[in-house]
Amino acid sequence: AETRADGRAGLVGSAAAASLDASFRDDRSAPPATMVIFGASGDLTRRKLIPAVLNLARHKRLTQQFAVVGVARSQLDDDQFAAAAFGDADTRSMPSLHGGIRYVSGGYDDPATYARLAELLVDLDTSRGVAGNRLFYLATPPQAFPKIINGLAGAGLNRPTGDSFARVVIEKPYGHHETSARALDACVHRAFDESQVFRIDHYLGKNTVQNVMALRFANAIFQPIWNRSWVDHVQITVAETLGVGSRGSFYEHAGAMRDIVQNHVLQVLALALMEPPASFSAEAIRNEKVKLLQAIRLPGDRDIDDLAVRGQYTRGGTRFELMPGYREEPGVDPLSRTETYAAMRLDVDNWRWAGVPFYVRTGKRLPSRVTEVVLQFQRPPHLPISAAQVREMDPDALILRIQPDEGITLRFGAKVPGHSFRVRSASMEFSYGDTFREESPEAYERLLLDALIGDPTLFIRSDEVQQCWRIVDPIIDRWSQDDRPIPTYEAASWGPMDADRLIGRSGRVWR
Ligand code: NDP
Ligand code: BG6
Helix, strand or coil: CCECCCCCECCCCCHHHHHHHHHHCCCCCCCCEEEEEECCCCHHHHHHHHHHHHHHHHCCCCCCCEEEEEEECCCCCHHHHHHHHHCCCCHHHCCCCCCCEEEEECCCCCHHHHHHHHHHHHHHHHHCCCCCCEEEEECCCHHHHHHHHHHHHHCCCCCCCCCCCEEEEECCCCCCCHHHHHHHHHHHHHHCCHHHEEECCHHHHCHHHHHHHHHHHCCCCCHHHCCCCCEEEEEEEEECCCCCHHHHHHHHCCHHHHHHHHHHHHHHHHHHHCCCCCCCCHHHHHHHHHHHHHCECCCCHHHHHHHEEEEEEECCCCCCCCCCCHHHCCCCCCCCCCCCEEEEEEEECCCCCCCCEEEEEEECCCCCCEEEEEEEECCCCCCCCCHHHHHHCCCCEEEEEEECCCEEEEEEEEECCCCCCCEEEEEEEEEHHHHCCCCCCCHHHHHHHHHHHCCCCCCECHHHHHHHHHHHHHHHHHHHHCCCCCCEEECCCCCCHHHHHHHHCCCCCCC
16 A cells, blocks of 8 residues: 555555555654644643643654644633643653644634634744644534534635645534434535544544454454354443543533443444454444444334433442532532433344344443443353352353453353362453553544544544434433433442343343
C-alpha cells in the first residue's frame, strides 16, 4: 500500500495490505497538522485530549509542524488557554508544541468566530508549515455539534485545499436517538464527505478492546468453541465506582443507556460476537460489526420489562456512605428519573448465536471498577461426578478483562489433590502487565494519532451508530413513558434487585 501526501494509507493493492500499512506499523507518526479543539475550556480537553497530545509529543509521534488551537466561548488568551489545558507540562521543551498553542474565543453560532479561526489557520500554515492539514475535534456538549459543523462549512473550512486534509472528530453521544442521529448525519454530510468524518468511541482505543480481535482472529484454538454449540451465555459488564460528579446536567439528558450501552457496551459486544472479517481493513471490520448489530433482535413492547432493567443509585453502602445519592448530585433534578444503571438481555438471530442469551449491564457507584466480557461455557453433556460436586464448581468460562487488571482468565474444573476424586474450579491467568513490557498508549492517544494519520478502523461508521440506536431506542422510549417509581440501588451494591431477576429468569446468575 502507498502512503499519500496527507499521510493516509491509500487503497492501493488489496484492502488487507492497506490496513496493514495503516494499523500494524509501530513507527506511525502524525503528518503536519493543526488540531482545532472546540470546547477547549472543558473537562474532556483538559483530562483526556491534551494529555494525549502531550504523550504523542513526548513519544515523538508529532512533527515540529504541529499546532493546537483551542476554541470556546470563555474569554482566554493563548497563555491562559495553555495554562488551563496543559497545566505545568513543559511544552517549551517540546518542538511540536512550543509556540504552537493558540486560542480563539467566540460563540459557536457566530460566523466571526470561524472567520478569526480561518485567519489563524492560514497564519499557522505559513508560520509553522502545517501544510493546510486540519483536524477539527468537537469536544463540546452534543447540542453544539450542528452549529460547529455549519460554522466550519460557512467559512469553507470543511474543504481541504490541494493535497491537504480537513477531518472532523465527533464525540459521543452521536445523536439522542436514531432520528436525531440521522439528522446529525444529514447535517455532517452536507459539509463533510463520510471519509472526512471520525466518530469517536474511546473504548475502541483501549488495547484490551482491540485484543478481543487479536484473541479471536490471531488464534485458531478459540474459533471452534466461539458459538452456540459450546457457549451457554455471555455477560458484558461495564461497572464504575464513580458517580456522575460534576457532569450531572449532562447526565440528566443521557442516562446509562445513552452514555454507555448505546456506544461502549454495544461496540465491545459487536467485536466479541461478529464474524471473522476477511481483512483488518476499516471497512471489513465495520461491515462485520454492522451485520452483527443488525442481527440483534428487538424486544416486543410487552417483553421490554422482562428484558431490560434500570436503576438509580442512592446514598448508602459501606464505602460510599458520605457520597451523595444521584438525586443529590449537583445539576440533577431532585425528582430525577434518569437511570444510572442499565441491564438487558439481548438475543442475536444468526447461525452462530441463535439461542444464546447475552446479558449486558453497566452502572455508576457499583462496588468495583471493572469492564469484562465473560463467555460462560455449557456444562459437559455427561458428568462423571456427583451432583453435590457440580454445585461446588463454577461453569467453565473465558473472561476477557478489559480494565483494570487487563488480561484473560480461563476458568475450568481441576482435580483437588488427595485420595478422592473431587473437582473444583481453577483458572489460568494471562496478565497484560506481567507479559508485555511495552508501554500501552492511552485510548485517546491512540485514537488521536489514528485520526491524524487518517485511519478510520477504530472509529464508528454512520450505519453502526444507527444500528446501536435501533437497539436501545425502544427501551429508552418505554422507560420514558413508564410512570412507576424508578428502582433504586444503594451505592456500592451491584445494582437493583431486578437485575438479578433479569438473569435469574433463565436460571443463571451474574458473575
Ligand atoms: P463540558 O461540559 O466540560 O463542555 C466542554 C466545553 O463546551 C465547556 O467548557 C464550554 O466551554 C462548552 N459548553 C458547555 N455547554 C455548552 C453549550 N450548551 N453549548 C456550547 N458549548 C458549551 O463537556 P466535556 O468536556 O465533559 O465533554 C465534551 C464532549 O465529550 C461531550 O460530547 C461528552 O459527551 C464527550 N465525552 C466526555 C468525556 C469526559 O470524560 N468528559 C468522556 C467521553 C466523551 P465554553 O463555555 O468556554 O464555550
Ligand atoms: C464516558 C462516559 O464515555 O466513559 C462516562 O461519558 C464514563 O460517564 C466513561 O465514566 C468511562 O470511561 P472509562 O474509560 O473510564 O471506562
